[in-house]
Amino acid sequence: MRILIIGSGGREHALVWKISQSKKVKKIYCAPGNAGTSELAENINLKVDDLPGLLKFAKEKKIDLTVVGPEIPLVLGIVDEFEKAGLKIFGPCKAGAKIEGSKVFSKEFMVKYGIPTAQAGIFSKIDDALAYLDEVGAPIVVKADGLAAGKGVIVCSTKNEAVEAVNLIMKDKAFGAAGSKVVIEECLVGEEASIIAICDGETILPLASSQDHKRVFDKDKGPNTGGLGAYSPAPVVTDSLMEQIDKTVLQPFVSGMKQEGINYKGVVYAGVMVTKQGPKVLEFNARFGDPETQPIMMRLKSDLVDLLFSTIDSRLSTFSLSWDDRAAVCIVLAAGGYPDKYEKGLPITGLDKVPQLDNVMVFHAGTRLNNKNVEATFRSPETESRKIVLTNGGRVLGVTALGDGIKLAIKKAYQAVELIKFKDMHFRKDIGKKALKYLK
Ligand code: AMP
Ligand code: GLY
Numbered sequence: 001m002r003i004l005i006i007g008s009g010g011r012e013h014a015l016v017w018k019i020s021q022s023k024k025v026k027k028i029y030c031a032p033g034n035a036g037t038s039e040l041a042e043n044i045n046l047k048v049d050d051l052p053g054l055l056k057f058a059k060e061k062k063i064d065l066t067v068v069g070p071e072i073p074l075v076l077g078i079v080d081e082f083e084k085a086g087l088k089i090f091g092p093c094k095a096g097a098k099i100e101g102s103k104v105f106s107k108e109f110m111v112k113y114g115i116p117t118a119q120a121g122i123f124s125k126i127d128d129a130l131a132y133l134d135e136v137g138a139p140i141v142v143k144a145d146g147l148a149a150g151k152g153v154i155v156c157s158t159k160n161e162a163v164e165a166v167n168l169i170m171k172d173k174a175f176g177a178a179g180s181k182v183v184i185e186e187c188l189v190g191e192e193a194s195i196i197a198i199c200d201g202e203t204i205l206p207l208a209s210s211q212d213h214k215r216v217f218d219k220d221k222g223p224n225t226g227g228l229g230a231y232s233p234a235p236v237v238t239d240s241l242m243e244q245i246d247k248t249v250l251q252p253f254v255s256g257m258k259q260e261g262i263n264y265k266g267v268v269y270a271g272v273m274v275t276k277q278g279p280k281v282l283e284f285n286a287r288f289g290d291p292e293t294q295p296i297m298m299r300l301k302s303d304l305v306d307l308l309f310s311t312i313d314s315r316l317s318t319f320s321l322s323w324d325d326r327a328a329v330c331i332v333l334a335a336g337g338y339p340d341k342y343e344k345g346l347p348i349t350g351l352d353k354v355p356q357l358d359n360v361m362v363f364h365a366g367t368r369l370n371n372k373n374v375e376a377t378f379r380s381p382e383t384e385s386r387k388i389v390l391t392n393g394g395r396v397l398g399v400t401a402l403g404d405g406i407k408l409a410i411k412k413a414y415q416a417v418e419l420i421k422f423k424d425m426h427f428r429k430d431i432g433k434k435a436l437k438y439l440k
Helices: 010-019 051-060 071-076 078-084 094-101 103-112 126-136 159-171 239-259 293-299 304-312 351-356 381-385 406-417
Strands: 002-007 027-032 065-068 120-123 140-144 153-156 182-186 191-200 204-206 215-217 221-224 229-232 265-275 278-285 327-334 360-364 367-369 389-391 395-403
Touching: 002 010, 002 051, 010 027, 010 293, 010 304, 010 360, 010 395, 027 051, 051 071, 051 078, 065 078, 065 304, 071 078, 071 094, 078 094, 094 103, 094 265, 094 278, 103 120, 103 182, 103 278, 120 126, 126 159, 126 182, 140 159, 153 159, 159 182, 191 239, 191 304, 204 239, 229 293, 229 406, 239 265, 239 278, 265 304, 293 327, 293 360, 293 395, 327 406, 351 360, 360 406, 395 406
Parallel strands: 002 027, 002 065
Antiparallel strands: 120 182, 140 153, 140 182, 191 204, 191 265, 215 221, 229 327, 265 278, 327 395, 360 395, 367 389
C-alpha cells in the first residue's frame, strides 16, 4: 500500500512514524515533510495548499490513502477534490471542515445543537462589536472568524485590550478576510483538555485524552503558541467527565452534522474547558492536534492504517482501539523568539544520542536536512562529518517519552531534552506538571 501524508509538522512526523509500523504499508510519501519524515518517507516538494499538485501526484503514484495533517487543505476542499477523482483520503469534506475554518459557523452550530460553549456575540460591523464590548466589559475573548495561523484568538483581560483586538482584526485587517466577522465571547475559567475523536459520519470514537500547553512560558504565562508540549492521558478527563463529553459534545456533533446534511468523516478535535459548570467547548478543529498527536501516537497500539480505512469505509462501529497503559509526554523545543520572530537554519546537535534511550522519540517539526549553507560559525568536525539537521521553523522538535506513570514519562522526556542543543533553543520546564496534582 502507498500512503501520502500532507504536512510538515511534528504531528505529521508522528503520523508517518505510526503508519510506517503497519505491515500493510510499502511506501510512504510526505508533502512537504521535514528532516524527520525523510527517514521513514520520501519527502515531496509540494506545498500543503497546492491542491492540483497534490492531486496530480496522488494519481500518478497510485496512492491508496492520503492523510491530511493541517487544516488549510481541508478548508480548501482537498477531500472533495480527491474523492471526485476516486481517491481515498482521510479528513472531512469542505463543508465539514468549516467547523474549524469559521468560528462563526462553529459557534452557530454549537448553539443550534445545544453543545455547551461560552456565551457569545457575532458581529460583522465594527461599531456593533465595540458597542457590545461596552455592554459586557472584560475579561473577554475576541476571535477572528477565519483561519489566522493560530493567532486569531485574543484573550483580553481589560476592555482596552478588547477594543484593540477588535480594531486589529476588523479595522487593520491583520488577518485579512478572516477578520470580516468576529466572535466575542465570555472568558471561561478552568483546566483545558483536548478531546480528539474519529468520526465516520455515524460513529464517533474518542482517542486517548490529552492536554496541550498553549502559552509560551512556564505557569501558562506569555502569549499563545501553537502548543509547546502535551501529555496523554490527561487525568482531568476522568471516566465520568468523558461520559459527559460524549453525551453533551461528541454525540450532538455527529447528529448535528447529519442534520446539516454533512457526511463528516475524519478527526473531530474538541478543545474543552473543564469549568465548574461542566465541560464547555472552546473550539472545534477538523484535524489531529499538534503536539497532542505525538504522545497519542506513542500510546496507540492499534494499526493506524486500519483505523483510517475503517473511518473512510464507515466501519468504525466495529473498531476497538487498544492503548499502551503508560503515559506519554511531549516537550516542544522551540526557536529563540518564537512565537514572534526567530532565526532559521541553525544546526541541531545531539539527535544521534537520543536513540540510546528506550521509549523516547524525537518527532521533528521545523527541521530540514542540509550539509551546505551552514553558517561558518557553526561548522565543527561533528557537523562536517554527517548529515546535518537544521532548524526550519518556530516549533523545531517534539521530544516524546513513554513512562510508567506521568512522573516517569516527564523525567524521561527531560532527560532526552538535555542531549539536544541548538542556538537560542527554548522550551517549557513544566510540561505535564498540571497532571501531577491528580496523583494519589
Ligand atoms: P481556540 O483557537 O478557540 O482554541 O483558542 C486558543 C486558546 O485561547 C484556547 O486554547 C484557550 O486557551 C484560549 N481561549 C479560547 N476561547 C476562550 C474562552 N472563551 N475563554 C478562555 N480562554 C479561551
Ligand atoms: N495543539 C493545538 C492545536 O493543534 O490546535
